[in-house]
Amino acid sequence: MYNFNLSVLLSGQYHDWLVAGLLLSIKLALLTLIFSLPMALLIAVLRLSPVSIFRAAAIAYVESIRNVPLLAHMLFWYFGAPEILPEPVKAWLYERNVEAASSVIALVLYTSAYMAEDIRSGIRSIPKEQMEAGRALGFGFLDTMRLVILPQSLRLTIPPLISQMLNLWKNTSIAMVIGVGEMMYQAQQVESASFRSYEAFSFATAAYLSISLLITLLSSWYQQRYPVRSA
Amino acid sequence: MFDILKNFGVFYLIGQYPHGPLGGLALTLILAALALLFALPVGLLLAMCRISPFPMLRLPVTGLIYVIRGTPLLMVIFWAYFLLPTLTGHKTDQFSTMLAALVIFDGAYLSEIIRAGIEGLPRGQMESARSLGFSYLQSMVLVVLPQALRNMLPSLVNQFISSVKETSLGYIISLSEVSFVAGQISTQLMTKPAEIYLLLGLTYFVMCFGLSRFAFWLERQLAVRSVKV
Amino acid sequence: MKKSNVVKFAPQFAALALLGCVSVHAMADQLADIKQKGELVCGVLGTDEPFSFIKDQSSREIVGYEVDLCNDVAKSIGVKPVLKQLAVAARIPELQQGRVDLLAASLTHNHEREALIDFSLSTFITGQKVMVKKSSGVNQLTSLAGKKVLTVKGSSMEQNTKKALPTAEIVSFDNSPQAFLALQQGKGIGYVNDETSLLDNYSKLGAAAKDYTILPQSISTEHLAFGLKKGEPAFHDQINKVLHNLEVSGEADKLFMKWFGPSTNMHFQQRTFKIATDKID
Numbered sequence: 001m002y003n004f005n006l007s008v009l010l011s012g013q014y015h016d017w018l019v020a021g022l023l024l025s026i027k028l029a030l031l032t033l034i035f036s037l038p039m040a041l042l043i044a045v046l047r048l049s050p051v052s053i054f055r056a057a058a059i060a061y062v063e064s065i066r067n068v069p070l071l072a073h074m075l076f077w078y079f080g081a082p083e084i085l086p087e088p089v090k091a092w093l094y095e096r097n098v099e100a101a102s103s104v105i106a107l108v109l110y111t112s113a114y115m116a117e118d119i120r121s122g123i124r125s126i127p128k129e130q131m132e133a134g135r136a137l138g139f140g141f142l143d144t145m146r147l148v149i150l151p152q153s154l155r156l157t158i159p160p161l162i163s164q165m166l167n168l169w170k171n172t173s174i175a176m177v178i179g180v181g182e183m184m185y186q187a188q189q190v191e192s193a194s195f196r197s198y199e200a201f202s203f204a205t206a207a208y209l210s211i212s213l214l215i216t217l218l219s220s221w222y223q224q225r226y227p228v229r230s231a
Numbered sequence: 232m233f234d235i236l237k238n239f240g241v242f243y244l245i246g247q248y249p250h251g252p253l254g255g256l257a258l259t260l261i262l263a264a265l266a267l268l269f270a271l272p273v274g275l276l277l278a279m280c281r282i283s284p285f286p287m288l289r290l291p292v293t294g295l296i297y298v299i300r301g302t303p304l305l306m307v308i309f310w311a312y313f314l315l316p317t318l319t320g321h322k323t324d325q326f327s328t329m330l331a332a333l334v335i336f337d338g339a340y341l342s343e344i345i346r347a348g349i350e351g352l353p354r355g356q357m358e359s360a361r362s363l364g365f366s367y368l369q370s371m372v373l374v375v376l377p378q379a380l381r382n383m384l385p386s387l388v389n390q391f392i393s394s395v396k397e398t399s400l401g402y403i404i405s406l407s408e409v410s411f412v413a414g415q416i417s418t419q420l421m422t423k424p425a426e427i428y429l430l431l432g433l434t435y436f437v438m439c440f441g442l443s444r445f446a447f448w449l450e451r452q453l454a455v456r457s458v459k460v
Numbered sequence: 461m462k463k464s465n466v467v468k469f470a471p472q473f474a475a476l477a478l479l480g481c482v483s484v485h486a487m488a489d490q491l492a493d494i495k496q497k498g499e500l501v502c503g504v505l506g507t508d509e510p511f512s513f514i515k516d517q518s519s520r521e522i523v524g525y526e527v528d529l530c531n532d533v534a535k536s537i538g539v540k541p542v543l544k545q546l547a548v549a550a551r552i553p554e555l556q557q558g559r560v561d562l563l564a565a566s567l568t569h570n571h572e573r574e575a576l577i578d579f580s581l582s583t584f585i586t587g588q589k590v591m592v593k594k595s596s597g598v599n600q601l602t603s604l605a606g607k608k609v610l611t612v613k614g615s616s617m618e619q620n621t622k623k624a625l626p627t628a629e630i631v632s633f634d635n636s637p638q639a640f641l642a643l644q645q646g647k648g649i650g651y652v653n654d655e656t657s658l659l660d661n662y663s664k665l666g667a668a669a670k671d672y673t674i675l676p677q678s679i680s681t682e683h684l685a686f687g688l689k690k691g692e693p694a695f696h697d698q699i700n701k702v703l704h705n706l707e708v709s710g711e712a713d714k715l716f717m718k719w720f721g722p723s724t725n726m727h728f729q730q731r732t733f734k735i736a737t738d739k740i741d
Binding site for chain 2: 068171188198205
Binding site: 238250317403407 | 506507514517519520521522543544545546547550553557558559634635637638640641644664
């Protein structure tokens with residue numbers, strides 16, 4: 001019968017591997033978040049812009065990214081895309097941590113496409129007249145957006161953005177396919193080095209769940225603290 | 232890219248079949264369809280428990296759904312991989328492992344869609360059915376669910392899109408679905424990874440974008456109908 | 461009172477029931493099982509030429525040295541061979557859980573694994589070496605210290621590299637062609653594999669082969685063998701008998717020449733080992 005040995009997880013080299021994995025997962029998620037938020041905002045605004053080329057480009061971006069699994073994005077950005085770069089850039093990149101860089105690129109593109117849609121629907125919930133009034137007062141499209149529409153839509157947009165954060169946190173696990181030493185990769189490493197699969201996967205599951213729980217709590221705290229005002 | 236398709240097209244579509252197991256794009260589609268088919272009753276059951284008046288049913292199921300939604304699908308796949316044979320005493324292959332993981336995972340997400348569908352109906356529906364003498368279960372099955380399910384159709388198509396995308400993770404347990412096959416082709420050719428993964432992305436895009444247009448169309452149809460009513 | 465007792469002991473009952481299932485399962489003789497279901501399930505990699513790989517795109521069948529050996533075992537039992545493709549890291553779990561009967565998956569016989577599974581007579585003996593790009597300037601193992609080295613997840617290469625090059629930064633992939641691809645793309649300095657696989661990879665480089673070199677020192681000597689479940693003496697004897705007979709009849713030599721001989725990409729002139737022992741150093 002399998003005997004579950006908790007001590008493997010609490011100290012020693014396997015413990016160190018797992019903790020290193022957890023920390024890298026958190027880093028990946030935070031880094032992605034920092035880059036995806038402005039990117040998502042840009043795309044959401046483009047999608048609502050009065051210029052049709054901008055709108056089309058934003059739609060193409062969102063649809064082409066959301067309809068392809070993250071795994072395929074990862075494989076493409078790691079194995080495929082860098083090959084197109086000129087030789088010196090490639091050499092420079094490959095001397096650094098290209099695994100982590102490719103995974104962050106894939107995660108940022110993927111996450112920002114989803115976040116852009118959430119921001120857009122938040123903006124659309126603000127009555128059209130607001131934009132018209134802003135424009136009539138002599139503000140440009142961007143200024144009206146920045147000063148009038150976005151601040152109002154924030155309350156409605158934050159909860160779905162937090163739930164995208166949860167998805168992002170879970171999605172970091174897919175980076176294991178391109179050799180990024182995050183949580184899932186390290187759990188598998190421990191499993192194949194020590195054959196202690198249940199311990200390794202329990203650790204990883206507990207780690208994923210704890211952070212997910214934190215994000216969920218953040219979301220319910222926000223919704224209680226800043227409830228959506230009905231017009 | 233056309234050269235790749237000419238040489239590896241059949242492999243890409245059906246894997247080793249008929250000289251080995253079915254794989255490739257065909258396997259992806261079959262897996263996604265079966266996952267949704269089995270996840271529906273699971274989701275329905277979970278949703279019923281989630282809104283049930285009995286805490287004995289409601290609390291553990293609510294907990295379960297939170298746990299599944301807080302865990303990456305990859306983790307669920309690994310657990311299915313290691314636990315299923317021990318729990319069931321049967322040898323399970325990669326296909327059934329993946330299917331089981333998808334059914335559990337999608338079941339939890341579907342249950343939330345179904346719950347939202349039910350809670351989105353006016354409360355009066357349940358109350359008037361009960362006052363006509365139907366039991367809770369009868370009112371649910373005969374009055375509430377048929378309406379809720381109809382409203383949910385577009386969400387169900389969207390869930391199918393998610394399932395198609397999720398099957399790509401079978402790659403990690405060497406299930407020969409389309410992403411795994413693409414990886415194999417790439418390693419055989421060695422010099423064309425950009426083209427092959429672009430082709431892979433394009434394949435998913437055509438399937439999923441087509442489906443999402445279909446969901447959009449369904450939504451419009453349903454909206455028109457409910458306005459008429 | 462009573463109820464709480466039942467609740468308290470429920471986990472034990474569950475464990476007992478589970479134990480029951482497991483032991484009943486293990487009591488049956490695997491060889492008899494295989495005969496009864498009429499098929500022998502061999503776990504192969506399918507990505508490791510010439511051990512097991514897809515040779516021909518029109519048939520898309522997995523063939524190779526280990527596939528032929530597996531077919532011989534199946535023939536001797538009088539059942540149909542069934543191939544199942546596995547990831548490197550999944551090999552031992554798949555065997556332990558009974559999803560495959562036999563591992564014919566470029567599996568290295570080492571002491572760590574002996575605690576988990578049994579091994580047949582060694583079917584192949586090779587050294588593990590490192591391939592580098594000539595432009596990297598690396599010409600011996602020690603120059604790889606602190607450099608990025610590419611291997612395969614859950615393989616003996618990964619473990620041996622950690623031992624031989626403790627300061628190297630190891631990046632592991634799901635299969636060896638992916639690691640090789642990463643070397644070509646320059647994503648690492650060294651790529652570790654069995655010498656046979658390295659030779660095969662080298663031959664596939666074509667004109668670019670002149671830019672690569674295989675370091676002369678081995679990081680370890682590898683005995684490849686079939687892996688099977690522990691505690692199956694009848695099945696174990698059957699496999700060893702087949703392998704022994706292949707060696708005696710000269711069939712083993714023919715198989716070697718078919719997959720590794722001068723007419724193949726591998727260009728081995730002769731075999732430097734015999735299928736004779738399951739002892740490793």
